[in-house]
Amino acid sequence: QVQLVESGGGVVQPGRSLRLSCAASGFTFSSYGMHWVRQAPGKGLEWVAVIWYDGSNKYYADSVKGRFTISRDISKNTLYLQMNGLRAEDTAVYYCARAWKEYCSGGSCSGGMDVWGQGTTVTVSS
Amino acid sequence: QSALTQPASVSGSPGQSITISCTGTSSDVGGYHFVSWYQQHPGKAPKLMIYDVSNRPSGVSNRFSGSKSGNTASLTISGLQAEDEADYYCSSYTSSSTLGFGGGTKLTVL
Numbered sequence: 001q002v003q004l005v006e007s008g009g010g011v012v013q014p015g016r017s018l019r020l021s022c023a024a025s026g027f028t029f030s031s032y033g034m035h036w037v038r039q040a041p042g043k044g045l046e047w048v049a050v051i052w053y054d055g056s057n058k059y060y061a062d063s064v065k066g067r068f069t070i071s072r073d074i075s076k077n078t079l080y081l082q083m084n085g086l087r088a089e090d091t092a093v094y095y096c097a098r099a100w101k102e103y104c105s106g107g108s109c110s111g112g113m114d115v116w117g118q119g120t121t122v123t124v125s126s
Numbered sequence: 127q128s129a130l131t132q133p134a135s136v137s138g139s140p141g142q143s144i145t146i147s148c149t150g151t152s153s154d155v156g157g158y159h160f161v162s163w164y165q166q167h168p169g170k171a172p173k174l175m176i177y178d179v180s181n182r183p184s185g186v187s188n189r190f191s192g193s194k195s196g197n198t199a200s201l202t203i204s205g206l207q208a209e210d211e212a213d214y215y216c217s218s219y220t221s222s223s224t225l226g227f228g229g230g231t232k233l234t235v236l
Contacts, residue, residue, distance in 0.1 A: 045215050106223070107219040
């Protein structure tokens, strides 16, 4: 079945780095744009980043721009989020999610995310 | 970054209809057809309920409908059921090529 499984979360000190992974299965990973979305404890959803189906474009929330990098490895059907310079405010559950539209570009990558992982928890604390 | 405005809470009795609003600007909700709605139960991942303003994914009940007028999008749930009690989030593409979420609305079924 169509599935996304995140991993790589944990407890990390401020300023350190962490890389999250999202393993995709049950669909043609290379045909879909992918997002990272996070949710701080007791708070709402916050979009983090998107990568188009072909990896040609990547966009980031202002809160993570310059610190986080989204990427994908088609050969491994895996999405990544490299997080550098972590701050306490980055503490959250991180979800990967699939854009509903195949071969999306521009706004069509953001019309809806139809498959979500279960989330991985990142805690930034000294 | 886009910050869409939703009511913090709404409530309704079983069988009734409720509407959740999502207000943005011409740079997000009003400017694009890329508005979506998500349902989230406690401790669970969000679930897509509406995409591209008014389309329902396969498997989502037709009691859920979406619309947009100007800078405000709306999610309507008819025939409220106990299982509809959850948090609901809207999102919209923005002119910065980013995505913004609303603050979320807690739906209580009385």
